[in-house]
Amino acid sequence: MRVGVVVFPGSNCDRDALHAARLAGAESELLWHETPDLGGADLVVLPGGFAYGDYLRAGVLARFSPIMGAVRDHAARGGLVLGICNGFQVLAEAGLVPGALLRNASLRFEHRWVRLSVERRDTPFTSAIPAGRELRLPVAHGEGNYFLPDHELDVLEARDRVLFRYAPPEGNPNGSARDIAGVLDAGGRVCGLMPHPERAAEAILGSDDGLLVFRSLVESAAAATSARAAAVVA
Amino acid sequence: MTAYRFAVAVMPKEGILDPQGRAVEQSLPHLHVADVSGVRVGRRVELTVEAPDPLAARATVERLAGEVFSNPIIEAWTIEALAPEGRP
Numbered sequence: 001m002r003v004g005v006v007v008f009p010g011s012n013c014d015r016d017a018l019h020a021a022r023l024a025g026a027e028s029e030l031l032w033h034e035t036p037d038l039g040g041a042d043l044v045v046l047p048g049g050f051a052y053g054d055y056l057r058a059g060v061l062a063r064f065s066p067i068m069g070a071v072r073d074h075a076a077r078g079g080l081v082l083g084i085c086n087g088f089q090v091l092a093e094a095g096l097v098p099g100a101l102l103r104n105a106s107l108r109f110e111h112r113w114v115r116l117s118v119e120r121r122d123t124p125f126t127s128a129i130p131a132g133r134e135l136r137l138p139v140a141h142g143e144g145n146y147f148l149p150d151h152e153l154d155v156l157e158a159r160d161r162v163l164f165r166y167a168p169p170e171g172n173p174n175g176s177a178r179d180i181a182g183v184l185d186a187g188g189r190v191c192g193l194m195p196h197p198e199r200a201a202e203a204i205l206g207s208d209d210g211l212l213v214f215r216s217l218v219e220s221a222a223a224a225t226s227a228r229a230a231a232v233v234a
Numbered sequence: 235m236t237a238y239r240f241a242v243a244v245m246p247k248e249g250i251l252d253p254q255g256r257a258v259e260q261s262l263p264h265l266h267v268a269d270v271s272g273v274r275v276g277r278r279v280e281l282t283v284e285a286p287d288p289l290a291a292r293a294t295v296e297r298l299a300g301e302v303f304s305n306p307i308i309e310a311w312t313i314e315a316l317a318p319e320g321r322p
Contacts, residue, residue: 056277057305064302093305100307103253145251147308175251 001221003028004041006071006087008062013048013084013198020201021045024214026221033065042221043080044071046087048140048196058101058143059089068094080124080217081190085141088182088192097185097192098156102145105175111140113206114195116181117167120160123184124220125191128212135164135209137195139173144194146176146183153177163191235284238291239316244304245276279303282319 003021007014007030014030021028021043031039038044051062062068068090075081075096083091091097104110116135118126129135148156156162157178164182166172172179174194182193197210246252254275262270281298285291292313299311 056303060302060305100305102251102308105251105253107253107257147250149307 001026001043001218001225002039002041003043003045003217004031004038005029005045005047006031006033006067007047008033008049008051008065008090010051010053011047011049011086013086013196016196016198016201017045017047017084020198020210020214021218023201024211024218026214026218031067033062033067036066036070038067038070038074041074041079043082043217044074046071046081046083046090047198048085048087051086051090054086054143057093059086059091059093062086062090063094072096075185075187075190078187078189080221082125082213082217083190083192084196084198085139085144085194088194089143091190091192096190097183098152098161099146099148099180099183099192101143101194102147102175103143104141104145104173106173109140109142110144110173112138112170112173114139114170114173114181115167116164116195118164119162123163123188123191124217125163125182125184125193125213126216128216128219133209133212134167135195135197135200135212136207137197137200137210138206139195140199141174141194144174144176146174146180146194148177153180156183159186161186161188164193164195235286236291237282237284237318238288239280239282239318240291240295241314241316242279242281242295242299242303242311243276243314244279244299244309244311245274247308247310250308276309277303280316288315
């Protein structure tokens with residue numbers, strides 16, 4: 001599997017994501033945001049950081065970077081996209097996942113460990129996570145307070161598009177509606193996630209739960225490739 | 235082409251959490267200012283548009299207000315026409 005990690009001016013988790021993808025067994029490379037080409041990536045990661053300094057609104061200016069047209073086309077073809085933290089903000093501003101990320105209810109930059117419940121395991125982002133297993137991951141953001149109008153939240157939940165929620169005992173760090181930490185697009189191939197799996201990909205970092213997300217993606221891609229090969233043979 | 239100058243005010247929509255407004259409001263007692271409520275904090279963007287006529291200029295500003303300056307899920311915008319730069 002090939003993973004492309006987009007680098008915007010101000011991204012700062014790009015190398016962590018690159019490293020986590022390699023640990024999970026993927027070939028991965030960095031993609032500069034001004035080049036409208038994904039280099040054949042099966043999975044595009046929009047990493048954390050402060051693209052364009054978070055000016056105007058977090059994520060909004062990155063949405064207009066030349067590479068985002070290619071990311072949009074990739075998503076439209078059913079390609080995998082994972083937006084982490086600032087990457088989630090970019091996906092939300094681009095309309096590739098639903099919702100908006102408001103200032104944290106605490107008004108503070110929240111940087112700490114949280115626990116996530118995994119709402120579905122039949123997705124490319126979560127298939128390798130053992131049943132019943134919660135994820136321990138760090139958050140580090142000022143604007144992670146997930147918002148959608150109530151009636152749209154009802155629809156999102158009814159369609160099983162909430163993938164991760166903040167769970168006790170640490171609970172919800174930012175005031176997100178219905179404890180939502182990660183959501184899917186309508187096709188289930190684009191995920192926006194506020195906590196950082198790439199910063200918890202090795203036990204020495206305090207948790208390697210984040211690697212389960214990258215492993216899920218690598219295994220799903222391998223399964224899809226062998227299914228395609230089998231179809232060609234048949 | 236004529237230069238037209240505008241201001242776009244972007245405000246959090248009714249009912250949307252406005253933590254900045256709340257923080258400002260909660261700090262006012264420290265200034266011994268009482269009887270102030272409903273503080274909301276937004277953003278103002280000023281810009282000049284070169285266009286053949288005021289309607290075309292305003293159409294450009296409306297597009298930017300809706301697609302860039304505001305996030306329609308959480309924010310509302312209003313446009314104000316300003317005097318051209320350098321004139322009162």
